[in-house]
Amino acid sequence: MxxxxxxxxxxxxxxxxxxxxxxxxxxxxxxxxxxxxxxxxxxxxxxxxxxxxxxxxxxxxxxxxxxxxxxxxxxxxxxxxxxxxxxxxxxxxxxxxxxxxxxxxxxxxxxxPALEDTDEDGWYSHELAGFSCVDAAGQPLGTLKELLTGAAQDLLVVTSGSGEEVMVPFVEELVPEVDVENRRIVLTPPAGLF
Known part of the structure; x- marks a missing residue:
């Protein structure tokens, strides 16, 4: 979308x-x-x-x-x-x-609806594109390229610092926080994903 x-x-x-x-x-x-x-x-x-x-x-x-x-x-x-x-x-x-x-x-x-009016469980790809992605300690992981919606689950496509595209399932366990105000997404990816 x-x-x-x-x-x-x-x-x-x-x-x-x-x-x-x-x-x-x-x-x-x-x-x-x-x-x-x-x-x-x-x-x-x-x-x-x-x-x-x-x-x-x-x-x-x-x-x-x-x-x-x-x-x-x-x-x-x-x-x-x-x-x-x-x-x-x-x-x-x-x-x-x-x-x-x-x-x-x-x-x-x-x-x-504008991003501020969207409930916390629903976003459009164009609203999140460009958000910085960091780990739980605040270390940079990359920039969100897009949100891909799927029948089973949504995926975040993150462009890492090296330019590689990494797909992260958009589930609470791996994406505990989306900070709209600061345009930042906190990720807790498994070891080796980035």
């Missing part, structure tokens, strides 16, 4: 860039139309499509480089289904194939 909040200059030149004030999570990219009633295929960027793309969900749409409709709009999902392994989406605002074609290449985002 990824999201971005580029600077204002990027926003003015890149139609897919988000303003500084945005806290958004990229969830899908609109593909080609499917049928004649406005349904579209979607490339998913979320591991929770049933929740993020449920009927009634409001998504922020930004145009892609080749998108015919260049405006940023909000789309409301009316239906999400699967055709084999392809996700299909329908929107309240789109009712025909031509309107669906105009959206091709657009990126869909959901608004996410």
């Amino acid at each position: 990824t999201a971005g909040t580029p600077g204002q200059e990027a926003h003015e030149t890149d139609p897919q860039a988000l303003p500084d004030s945005a806290e958004r999570l990229r969830v899908a990219r609109i593909g080609k139309p499917h049928g004649i009633r406005g349904e579209v295929t979607a490339q998913l960027y979320t591991d929770e499509p049933e929740q993020r793309l449920a009927p009634g969900a409001e998504l922020i749409r930004t145009p892609g480089a080749q998108t015919l409709d260049r405006s940023t709009t909000t789309l409301t999902i009316t239906r999400q289904r699967w055709n084999k392994n392809i996700a299909l989406l329908s929107f309240a605002e789109i009712s025909d194939r031509d309107s669906a074609e105009a959206l091709r290449g657009s990126t869909l985002y959901v608004a996410v």
Whole structure:
């Protein structure tokens, strides 16, 4: 799962860039139309499509480089289904194939809570990326590159001082503390992991 909040200059030149004030999570990219009633295929960027793309969900749409409709709009999902392994989406605002074609290449985002408002057991990768990782004694271990979410457990990808990427299971035994205020994560890795 990824999201971005580029600077204002990027926003003015890149139609897919988000303003500084945005806290958004990229969830899908609109593909080609499917049928004649406005349904579209979607490339998913979320591991929770049933929740993020449920009927009634409001998504922020930004145009892609080749998108015919260049405006940023909000789309409301009316239906999400699967055709084999392809996700299909329908929107309240789109009712025909031509309107669906105009959206091709657009990126869909959901608004996410700010890090301070997130409960202690849930973070997004973009919120933790760049945090320093230290051992229980405060000795540096590296910098968090990203948080990978998985079905069984999440993993922290830490870039060590030597540049090696080390994966640490995001469980309390190995990650006893996430200090948001100081942008620091305390790790208690097994011997030899770093």
